[in-house]
Amino acid sequence: MSSSTASAHTPAASSVSSDVVIVGAGIVGLAHAFEALSNGLSVTVVERDREPVGASIRNFGHCCITAQDGDLLALARRSRTGWLRAAEAAGFWAEQAGALVVARSATEAAVLEELSAARGGDAVRLRTAAQTAEALGRPLDAAGDLVGGALLPADLRVNPREAAPALARWVAEHPRGRVLWGTAVTGVETGAVHTTRGPVHGDRILVCVGHDVDYLFPDIAEDHGIERCRLSMARVEAPAGFRTNSAVLTATSMLRYDAFTAQPSAAPLRTEVLGHSAELLGIGANVMFTRLPDGSVLVGDSHHYDATTPPFIDERTYELLIDAVARVLGVPELRVLERWQGVYASSPRGPLLVRDLAPGVRAISVTSGVGMTLSFGLAAATFDGTLAATA
Numbered sequence: 001m002s003s004s005t006a007s008a009h010t011p012a013a014s015s016v017s018s019d020v021v022i023v024g025a026g027i028v029g030l031a032h033a034f035e036a037l038s039n040g041l042s043v044t045v046v047e048r049d050r051e052p053v054g055a056s057i058r059n060f061g062h063c064c065i066t067a068q069d070g071d072l073l074a075l076a077r078r079s080r081t082g083w084l085r086a087a088e089a090a091g092f093w094a095e096q097a098g099a100l101v102v103a104r105s106a107t108e109a110a111v112l113e114e115l116s117a118a119r120g121g122d123a124v125r126l127r128t129a130a131q132t133a134e135a136l137g138r139p140l141d142a143a144g145d146l147v148g149g150a151l152l153p154a155d156l157r158v159n160p161r162e163a164a165p166a167l168a169r170w171v172a173e174h175p176r177g178r179v180l181w182g183t184a185v186t187g188v189e190t191g192a193v194h195t196t197r198g199p200v201h202g203d204r205i206l207v208c209v210g211h212d213v214d215y216l217f218p219d220i221a222e223d224h225g226i227e228r229c230r231l232s233m234a235r236v237e238a239p240a241g242f243r244t245n246s247a248v249l250t251a252t253s254m255l256r257y258d259a260f261t262a263q264p265s266a267a268p269l270r271t272e273v274l275g276h277s278a279e280l281l282g283i284g285a286n287v288m289f290t291r292l293p294d295g296s297v298l299v300g301d302s303h304h305y306d307a308t309t310p311p312f313i314d315e316r317t318y319e320l321l322i323d324a325v326a327r328v329l330g331v332p333e334l335r336v337l338e339r340w341q342g343v344y345a346s347s348p349r350g351p352l353l354v355r356d357l358a359p360g361v362r363a364i365s366v367t368s369g370v371g372m373t374l375s376f377g378l379a380a381a382t383f384d385g386t387l388a389a390t391a
C-alpha cells in the first residue's frame with residue numbers, strides 16, 4: 001500500500017497553495033478532498049503519517065446506513081451516493097451487499113419486526129431462521145439458536161484497508177490534487193496551515209484529524225467533551241461456508257444504533273442481553289463481523305472510553321468477542337490471524353464536532369463510531385453549505 005503514498009516526492013510545503021487545504025488523510029479528510037475536486041477546486045491534503053493508518057483503515061468497512069435515524073439517516077443516505085461515486089473514480093471495492101442482522105431470540109426478532117414495520121419491508125427485509133442460516137453458511141440442520149433475521153439492503157461494504165489508500169492515491173494523481181505525506185500540522189489560521197515542513201496556504205481550511213483534534217485545539221475538544229473510544233478488533237480465518245459480503249450484526253448491535261433502540265422492544269432486549277451476556281455488555285461489545293475480499297473475516301468490537309489511550313488490551317476482551325462471533329457462526333472456535341486496537345473520537349454532546357475556528361477555518365470530526373458511514377455525506381454538505389456548525 002505504501003509505494004504510491006510514500007513521501008519521497010513530497011514537495012516543500014512552503015511552495016504550496018490551493019483553494020482548499022485539508023488536514024488529515026483519514027476517510028473524513030479524503031471524502032472532503034474528493035468532493036472538493038469534484039467541485040472543480042484545487043486541494044492539498046496534509047497528513048503527518050506516510051500512509052493512512054488511523055481509524056479509517058482499522059474498522060469493519062461497513063457503511064451502516066439503515067441503522068441510523070433522524071438527521072444522521074439523511075446524511076448517511078447522502079454518503080452512500082458519494083461512496084459509490086468515489087469507488088468508481090478511485091477504483092476500490094464497494095459492494096451493495098447490505099447488512100444482515102441475526103435474531104437469536106423472540107425479543108431480538110421483535111425489534112427487527114418493529115423496525116421493518118416502521119421503515120417498510122423493502123428497507124428492512126425480514127428473514128427466516130433458514131434464510132439467515134444459509135446466509136451465514138451454517139447448514140440448515142445446524143440453524144441451532146437462530147430465530148430469524150433481517151437484511152438491510154441499503155448498507156454498503158468496502159475494504160477499509162483499501163478504500164482510504166486508494167482514495168489518497170486518486171487525490172495525489174488528480175491534476176488539481178496533492179497529498180503532503182509525513183507533514184504534521186502544528187497550527188492553523190485564516191489562509192494558512194503551519195506544518196513541520198513550512199506553511200501551506202489555502203482559501204479554505206478543513207481540519208479533519210478525528211480524535212486528535214485535542215492536540216491542535218485542546219480547549220475546543222474539552223468544551224465538546226471529546227474522549228478517545230478504543231476498540232479491540234481481530235481478523236480471523238473464515239469458517240467453511242461463510243461467504244456473505246453483508247455486514248453481520250447481532251443483538252448487541254441492536255443496543256447501539258438509534259434505529260433499533262427507537263423500537264419498543266429495545267428496552268426488553270437490553271434486559272434480556274444483560275441477563276445472559278452481562279460481561280459482553282460490560283466491555284461495551286458490538287458483536288459484528290464483515291468478510292474481506294480475501295475471504296478472511298474482521299471481527300469485533302469492544303468500547304472503552306478514556307481521555308488518552310492506554311496501550312494494553314485485556315485478553316478477556318478477545319475471548320469474549322471471538323467466542324460470541326463463533327457462536328453466531330455456529331463453529332466451536334475461530335483461528336485468529338491478526339489483532340489490533342482502533343481509536344475514534346467520542347463525545348456525550350453528539351455524533352459530530354463541526355466548529356468554525358477562524359474565518360475560512362473549520363474543524364470536522366465524527367464523534368461517534370459512524371465516520372465511515374457519514375464521511376461522504378458530510379463532505380457533500382460541507383461544499384453545498386448545508387453542514388451547520390455544532391454548538
Ligand SMILES: Cc1cc2nc3c(=O)[nH]c(=O)nc-3n(C[C@H](O)[C@H](O)[C@H](O)COP(=O)(O)OP(=O)(O)OC[C@H]3O[C@@H](n4cnc5c(N)ncnc54)[C@H](O)[C@@H]3O)c2cc1C
Nearest residue numbers: 024026027028048054055056059185210342370371372373
Ligand atoms: C475498530 C473500529 C470500528 C469502526 N467501525 C465503523 C463502522 O462499522 N462504520 C462506521 O461508519 N464507522 C466505524 N468506525 C468509525 C470510523 O472508522 C471513524 O469514525 C472514521 O474512520 C474517522 O475518520 P477520520 O478521517 O476522522 O479519522 P482517521 O482515520 O483517524 O484520520 C485522521 C487523520 O488525521 C491525521 N492527523 C491527525 N493529526 C494531524 C496533524 N496534526 N497533522 C497532520 N495530520 C494529522 C492522522 O494521522 C490520521 O491519518 C470504526 C472505528 C474503529 C476504530
